[in-house]
Amino acid sequence: MFKATVYVTVKENVLDPQGVAVQGALHSMGFSEVSKVRIGKYMAFEIDTTDRVEAEERVRQMCEKLLANTVVEDYRFELEG
Amino acid sequence: MNFAVLVFPGSNCDIDCYKAVEQTVGQPVDYVWHTATDLSKYDCILIPGGFSYGDYLRSGAIARFAPVMAEVAKAAAAGKYVMGICNGFQVLTEAGLLPGALRRNMSLKFRCHSTILRVENNKTAFTNQYEVGEMIDIPIAHGEGNYYCDEVTLEQLKKNDQIIFRYSDNPNGSMEDIAGICNEQGNVLGLMPHPERAVNQLLGSEDGKKMFTSILNAWREQHDAASIG
Numbered sequence: 013m014f015k016a017t018v019y020v021t022v023k024e025n026v027l028d029p030q031g032v033a034v035q036g037a038l039h040s041m042g043f044s045e046v047s048k049v050r051i052g053k054y055m056a057f058e059i060d061t062t063d064r065v066e067a068e069e070r071v072r073q074m075c076e077k078l079l080a081n082t083v084v085e086d087y088r089f090e091l092e093g
Numbered sequence: 094m095n096f097a098v099l100v101f102p103g104s105n106c107d108i109d110c111y112k113a114v115e116q117t118v119g120q121p122v123d124y125v126w127h128t129a130t131d132l133s134k135y136d137c138i139l140i141p142g143g144f145s146y147g148d149y150l151r152s153g154a155i156a157r158f159a160p161v162m163a164e165v166a167k168a169a170a171a172g173k174y175v176m177g178i179c180n181g182f183q184v185l186t187e188a189g190l191l192p193g194a195l196r197r198n199m200s201l202k203f204r205c206h207s208t209i210l211r212v213e214n215n216k217t218a219f220t221n222q223y224e225v226g227e228m229i230d231i232p233i234a235h236g237e238g239n240y241y242c243d244e245v246t247l248e249q250l251k252k253n254d255q256i257i258f259r260y261s262d263n264p265n266g267s268m269e270d271i272a273g274i275c276n277e278q279g280n281v282l283g284l285m286p287h288p289e290r291a292v293n294q295l296l297g298s299e300d301g302k303k304m305f306t307s308i309l310n311a312w313r314e315q316h317d318a319a320s321i322g
Contacts, residue, residue: 022196026196027199027266029197029239029266030197030201078150078154078155078158081151081154081187083194083241084196
């Protein structure tokens with residue numbers, strides 16, 4: 013059994029309006045050192061397999077097919093266990 | 094000519110689409126549930142607006158895997174007319190039947206008001222009753238209508254005349270003021286504005302009517318019957 017953690021963010025070259033809004037808020041609060049804010053999604057789930065290579069391949073497929081829209085989003089994931 | 098209006102859990106413009114078909118072209122129309130596995134009797138498939146599957150994960154991301162979508166892909170490949178409105182547009186991009194993606198509106202606001210569109214191409218099955226350059230009043234209602242595609246795709250859209258509608262006053266930050274695009278073959282259209290909400294002066298505009306009569310006209314021309322006036 014592995015615990016998978018998937019992070020999905022808007023691609024760097026694609027505008028992230030939420031990130032821009034949050035960055036503006038941080039600046040107006042005095043956190044002027046902040047730049048390049050991106051808002052993303054965090055997903056966690058368990059995978060029923062003992063084979064790490066297989067688990068990685070399966071999670072990659074899930075990301076490509078459903079969890080991320082690779083036209084506008086990047087993803088990365090971690091496996092634990 | 095047979096129209097299908099797809100219904101997903103969370104669709105909410107399905108009744109409007111159904112009524113618009115009845116009132117604009119008076120052709121047979123059915124609601125078709127997302128689990129359907131045969132669309133062969135339909136000549137035009139409308140994917141209505143709403144929040145299919147609650148828009149969970151991303152708008153259209155889950156709907157695009159509904160059983161009926163395999164049939165929509167088949168119908169599109171067979172040259173039948175497919176029109177995705179609002180959430181329907183999002184479903185079509187997620188399904189890869191149209192290029193690009195719809196991002197959060199630049200303003201982060203859900204925008205619900207009338208918009209003026211410019212008809213960019215009237216040589217499609219969806220716009221043959223309009224003039225190029227015609228300004229039409231069609232309402233929008235969306236939070237994620239900010240069209241994006243990479244530059245190579247954008248060049249292709251322009252080269253093939255696939256940009257069908259542009260906003261005259263961009264409400265969501267979409268690239269090139271894009272409001273609606275079609276596929277390369279021209280038989281699949283996706284647009285954020287709602288033509289089905291603009292089919293009668295009582296609704297504030299009837300400029301959407303010609304999108305439906307265009308489809309019937311295209312179908313009749315294809316089937317060699319007299320075109321409607």
